[in-house]
Amino acid sequence: MSRVLAISNQKGGVGKTTTAINLAAALALEDRRVLLIDLDPQGNASSGVGHPKSQVRTGVADVLLGFRTLDEVVLPTEVDGLHLVPATRELVGLEVELVEAERREFRLRDGLAGRVDDYDFVVVDCPPSLGLLAVNALAAADRVIVPLQAEYYAMEGLSELLRTLGQIRKGGLNPRLGRPEILLTLVDRRTRLGREVCEQAREVFGDAVYDTEIPRNVRLGEAPSYGKPVHTYDPLCRGAIAYSELAAEVLRREAARETARTELLTRAQEAS
Numbered sequence: 001m002s003r004v005l006a007i008s009n010q011k012g013g014v015g016k017t018t019t020a021i022n023l024a025a026a027l028a029l030e031d032r033r034v035l036l037i038d039l040d041p042q043g044n045a046s047s048g049v050g051h052p053k054s055q056v057r058t059g060v061a062d063v064l065l066g067f068r069t070l071d072e073v074v075l076p077t078e079v080d081g082l083h084l085v086p087a088t089r090e091l092v093g094l095e096v097e098l099v100e101a102e103r104r105e106f107r108l109r110d111g112l113a114g115r116v117d118d119y120d121f122v123v124v125d126c127p128p129s130l131g132l133l134a135v136n137a138l139a140a141a142d143r144v145i146v147p148l149q150a151e152y153y154a155m156e157g158l159s160e161l162l163r164t165l166g167q168i169r170k171g172g173l174n175p176r177l178g179r180p181e182i183l184l185t186l187v188d189r190r191t192r193l194g195r196e197v198c199e200q201a202r203e204v205f206g207d208a209v210y211d212t213e214i215p216r217n218v219r220l221g222e223a224p225s226y227g228k229p230v231h232t233y234d235p236l237c238r239g240a241i242a243y244s245e246l247a248a249e250v251l252r253r254e255a256a257r258e259t260a261r262t263e264l265l266t267r268a269q270e271a272s
Contacts, residue, residue: 002116003254006141008126008134011157014149015185018220019246020125021048022239023145025229026247028081032120035074036084039108039133041094043087045125049077050227051086059088063111064098064136070115078232083119095132104132105173109140130164138165139173144180150187150197150213155204181253183246185214212246215239 007020017040024036037060038045043053053059056075062068063085075084098104108124116122124137138144144165148154162180169177182205188194202209214220217239223230230240 004122004141006124006137006144010130012128014147016147017044019147020045021229022243024123025079025231026243027121028079034082035119035122037124038087040125040127041091046086048224053087056086059086061090061094064107098132105135105139108136138168143178146180147183147185150194154197182209187213188216212249214242
């Protein structure tokens with residue numbers, strides 16, 4: 001069964017796109033079929049896997065507007081098993097066009113319908129905002145991963161995102177949306193501040209915080225300029241190892257959920 005993971009935080013500079021690219025690549029390297037969708041008008045996820053928005057003619061905007069099907073815009077990447085639905089220049093200003101559109105919050109979900117099960121995971125890089133593009137991602141998602149930088153003011157703005165997620169789940173846009181999961185990024189445990197933010201996040205959010213932490217790593221910053229995930233740029237660096245560990249943890253969590261779901265169904269059948 002496919003899982004749609006939205007990588008979301010309206011605060012910029014927290015490692016959102018870095019996480020989308022490298023988690024998607026790491027899952028593909030675990031022999032999963034992965035689709036990376038670049039829903040951020042900046043197009044950094046697209047360029048980060050070798051398809052700058054200036055060089056692609058069709059992409060996710062065409063799917064949201066109903067001009068193209070998903071199959072018509074999917075591009076390969078150099079990572080086996082990882083495919084991309086790119087951003088294009090048309091994604092800039094698309095929210096204005098969607099305002100009057102029918103089912104405006106469900107355009108991405110509708111575009112994925114009938115094709116989502118071709119992949120084990122769909123990873124959506126959301127824009128750093130809570131506008132219609134982000135709402136489309138959240139309405140289509142099974143899980144939301146929130147990158148949280150281990151720096152001062154890390155929690156600032158997070159309450160607004162959590163409130164939006166609650167409204168989407170309870171307001172009928174996506175009742176199946178799971179509770180948000182927190183990924184600590186830009187972690188430097190050599191500093192007292194870095195350690196304190198990590199401890200505070202784990203105290204507040206408990207097991208919603210991934211055990212894996214993404215460290216500050218120069219290679220993570222360099223890899224996008226070469227159009228590569230960090231695993232193909234420098235597979236032995238700390239950043240690549242961390243995202244491989246994150247992918248393994250995502251897979252363990254999904255397996256645990258599936259086991260719990262199966263046990264619940266079995267008990268329900270036995271009770272009936």
